[in-house]
Amino acid sequence: MPLTQIQIIQSLGEALSWFEKELEWGVAPGELNHLTGRIGELYAAMITRGQMATTTNQRGYDVVSAEGERISVKTVTTSVQARFNTNTLELADRIMVLRINVDDDEGVSVETLLDIGRADFDGHLRRLSNGSIDFPIASRRKSTRPLDAQSIEAAESFGGYTVQQFESGSIGVLRHGNRVDVAKPVLRELAAQLGVDLLNGSGRPRNTRQLGAAIIKAIGSRHQ
Template identity: 50%
Template structure:
């Protein structure tokens, strides 16, 4: 059964939360390839208004966009320039579009490294070796693309910062129109100024998404408690004097 966009977004949030929990338990991100891959597929389905491939081990592609494009999705958590992603050259004929993503484990954000037609992506790949064609990440990391436009589900302003929570759970911070990165140190300082804990009930440090959500909710609570300024009374012509 096809997932709705809301279900895709919720599933993405749950997958990211589980990924973060695994990292807190000391698991290396490179040891979570299946979870990392599922995060990429859900993210791609979300930004393309598409659907996950219906068949298990679907040949060549993982997501079908709203326009019917068959998309091969590759997701990595590797941060070094010597890394690469691999493709099966025998199934690329079933693909229309290639999207390469990276899960930034420092910011817990998903970055788009490549989003292009399959023929463009193939020109960037090396020759076939042992049944695989490799796409190096070095040129992609230099030209990583900004986040696709997502709906903002929460936004507050505090101490000169504008903090936004996107539908995928990603936290963005702007200051005087300039995007700030990394956001976690800023969130930690804001949390301390709001007397918020930096650890959860188990004593583990809060991740970026958890910190951002707590800061946003705390600022919202403060705003709701601020009394409204009294409105001036205007006497009408019929008001008795």
């Protein structure tokens, strides 16, 4: 039975939640292929308003879009290439390469590296001497726009520190007016002093953005 869009979104949330739990247990992202593949397929089905392939291990494609396109989905974490099967690639109408990024500041996110029609895909491939083909993946590049060039959405001061939340959602900390290079350790200290829980509502550690926002809120409530 086809999944509804709500069911696809719920399943994606559950898969991402389990992925985060595995990371907290110390499992390396590259060892979670059983989850990354499922997350990528659910994500592709969600953004194309499509459905998962009806056959397990369907040859050539993983998702069928709302327009009927057969989509081959490859999902990576730390890999520098996505490998494709030359014998089944022609069965797909569309190619999607996704990457699951793990960041202490942003948490877990899904990034689209490539979304292209099959007819235009060959120019992106690298052919290997053993006959295989792959899509080379560049290292992740974080935004180089400095915090000081962004507008401040919220800021509160406590105990010689100022915690700032910027337009991008990033968190910065000043110590007596000077930028702290790594915010997370300071945020943990402030959380202990302010009684802010280090865990979110799901019982998992808050990332930098979540913890910083909670601390700004806690300091602000003291000023009311």
